Amino acid sequence: NAGVTQTPKFRVLKTGQSMTLLCAQDMNHEYMYWYRQDPGMGLRLIHYSVGEGTTAKGEVPDGYNVSRLKKQNFLLGLESAAPSQTSVYFCASSYPRENGEQFFGPGTRLTVL
Amino acid sequence: QQQVKQSPQSLIVQKGGISIINCAYENTAFDYFPWYQQFPGKGPALLIAIRPDVSEKKEGRFTISFNKSAKQFSLHIMDSQPGDSATYFCAASMAGGYQKVTFGTGTKLQVIP
Numbered sequence: 411n412a413g414v415t416q417t418p419k420f421r422v423l424k425t426g427q428s429m430t431l432l433c434a435q436d437m438n439h440e441y442m443y444w445y446r447q448d449p450g451m452g453l454r455l456i457h458y459s460v461g462e463g464t465t466a467k468g469e470v471p472d473g474y475n476v477s478r479l480k481k482q483n484f485l486l487g488l489e490s491a492a493p494s495q496t497s498v499y500f501c502a503s504s505y506p507r508e509n510g511e512q513f514f515g516p517g518t519r520l521t522v523l
Numbered sequence: 524q525q526q527v528k529q530s531p532q533s534l535i536v537q538k539g540g541i542s543i544i545n546c547a548y549e550n551t552a553f554d555y556f557p558w559y560q561q562f563p564g565k566g567p568a569l570l571i572a573i574r575p576d577v578s579e580k581k582e583g584r585f586t587i588s589f590n591k592s593a594k595q596f597s598l599h600i601m602d603s604q605p606g607d608s609a610t611y612f613c614a615a616s617m618a619g620g621y622q623k624v625t626f627g628t629g630t631k632l633q634v635i636p
Contacts, residue, residue, distance in 0.1 A: 414566070450532065452612060452626040453567070468623075500566050511557075512624065514566030 412436050414515035416501050422521045423491045431486040431518050433501030439513070440506035442484040443468070444476060446497040447517070453500065459484055460506070491522045527615050529627030536634050542600040544630045546613035549594065553615040557624070558587065558598050561610045570611070571598075603634045 414435045423429055433442065444456040455468030459478040473495060475487045484503075488495060498519050502512040528547045536542045546556075557572035573580045573587040573596065580587045586599045600607055613627040 450628055452529075452628040454626075455623065458623075502566070511569045511572075514568065516564070516566050 414501055414503055414513050416499075416515040416518050418518060419516070420519050422523065423488075424523050425492060427491050427522075428487070428489050429491065429520075430488075431499055431501075431520075433484045433486070433503075433515060434482055435484075435501075435503040435513070436482065437503060437513065438481070439503035440481070441504045442478065443502045443504075443512065444474070444484065444486045445500045445502065446470065447500060448497050456486065456499075491520075493522045496520060496522045527613060527625050527627045529613050529630060531630060532628070533631045534633070536600075536603045536632065538603065538605060538634055538636050540603050540634075542598075542603045542607070542632055542634070544598045544611055544613065544632070545595065546597065546627050547593075547595045548615050550615070550617070551594070552617045553625075554618055555616045556587070556589065556596050557614050557616075558585075559612045559614060559626075561612065561629075563609075567612060600632075603632075605634045605636055608632055608634050 417432045440461050443458045445453040447453050454470045456474050457476040459465045462481040465476045477485045498517045500517050501515040504510045504512045558570045559567035560570040561567040571582050571585050575591045584601045589596045610629045610631045612629050614624045616624045
């Protein structure tokens with residue numbers, strides 16, 4: 411089991427460029443999440459999905475879009491990157507039960523110049 | 524009312540000492556309090572969790588103390604080891620729907636030999 415994987419691991423963008431971050435999980439989890447981690451701010455939820463074909467906004471959704479076309483994949487898109495989106499992005503997944511453990515991927519470090 | 528406040532931001536402890544990290548919350552609807560451990564370059568991983576119907580939970584050298592009336596909880600790491608050096612996040616979530624977890628801002632622990 412690979413668990414939760416993320417690609418790419420690192421990326422540098424110029425302001426205004428677009429990109430997609432891919433998250434994949436092989437644990438058959440229903441729920442998937444995208445977080446961003448910034449120094450002194452902990453982990454903040456961007457978007458989440460409770461099942462294939464569903465997405466919903468989290469705490470900081472502006473400037474991001476997501477899609478969950480397949481149960482095992484959750485994509486995070488930046489249509490027009492801004493320096494404020496420089497961060498480390500984590501994907502996570504969990505079973506569809508309350509207060510269950512979230513399993514995190516290794517992260518993607520994104521720098522927007 | 525979703526915030527979880529965590530302190531200190533950083534902590535240096537000598538090997539064999541006790542590491543203590545504190546968290547406080549406002550929302551009384553929170554009913555599950557996990558702690559996540561994150562090593563450099565890795566995603567967070569669940570360390571230990573507690574529900575508010577118990578005042579303490581111990582797993583090996585790690586103990587959560589919970590004070591429901593004060594709306595505070597803390598992580599104690601006994602006999603701290605250099606391998607415990609990591610960032611620790613407290614978190615809180617509530618029942619109902621998807622697993623929205625509110626994370627604290629993190630504590631970077633360094634255990635020195």
